[in-house]
Amino acid sequence: MRKEKPKYKQIIDAAVIVIAENGYHQAQVSKIAKQAGVADGTIYLYFKNKEDILISVFEDKMAVFINRLQVIVDRNETASEKLQKMIESHFKVQTDNKHLGIVTQLELRQSNIEVRAKINAILKGYLDLIDEILRQGVNAGDFRADMDIRLARQCIFGTIDEVTTSWVMKDQKFDLLALAPKVYELLLNGIKS
Template sequence: MARNSDGTKRAAILDAAVVEIARHGYHQTTVAMVARRAGVADGTIYLYFRNKEEILFSLFERAMGRFISEGRSQVDQGTTAREKLRRIVELHLTLVGKDRDLAIISQVELRHSLHFMDQLSRNQVGEYLTILGEVVAQGMEEGSFRHDLDPVFAAKAIFGVLDEMATDWVLSRRNKRLESQAKAVVDFLLGGLSINPAV
């Protein structure tokens, strides 16, 4: 039952799926296409995944796992909340911008169904938002962030900005690097639009 001992074949299938799904979309991608690119037989896919949808889930788990562990690591390397925020913004944009195929999947293909998004947001994305929320809470304690923020709300807002930049980059044909937006994002998040926010 141990399949191909190391995760080699499973990883190969996931790698193939990233390319095919990014190129054709989840629904236009057949299991046979993934099998072909991975260099295995159609049936082999089912030794590693219960069904086609589970490939998509696993894809996301693998990618989001990196996101979360590297995110935590970046946060731990910073000291002030501002610095932590800067680090996490840079990480987010860098990771998404590193692999366009994967970006297409995370920004577009994974958002297919309510059921699916629900699962994702409950688990992986939720943990990511928690990290963001902790940074905001620290900033409030430090006194560098406004005292009237709600960290849960702010975490979502931060995520919203990052996510929109990522989606915009995926949809644009320009090949300007995504991480080049990091400074603008941080400035916007810290300072907002207003010159004098105290209305």
């Protein structure tokens, strides 16, 4: 599997930087290779083309979000606590890698329809975990019994996504993590029983 090859992660991390700094359309494979410290041809041992790199970047980095959220979902805590930790975790991953924020919030959205379809399939795993937190809250009586899980998830993800996009658009000049408690309180008030 290509992910286990030694230079895969090096190329992925380089691609995040190059795409963030140059934009997806200006991020030439040669720039990614240079940033990764590999020959141009090495890129093609791992990836079919630039679109494959973008999809792989999202898959690799989304795994970080998903793995962290899975740990939160599996904890023996209330759904409200899990929701709070999910928001904090989402913002923390973004603030820990500011280039990643630019890629996920801006560059991925400018890709073609085939790339977006593949990205949406990868994102589904994360959204399913948010659904699980909401179901746990409904079942425990913490969240409204009549809540539309899908709509609530869209509101939660849409809110954290928009706050993150605003942070990126403002050149990451405000403290995204400091907003987590306010975002949590706002969202919780809409779903608690």
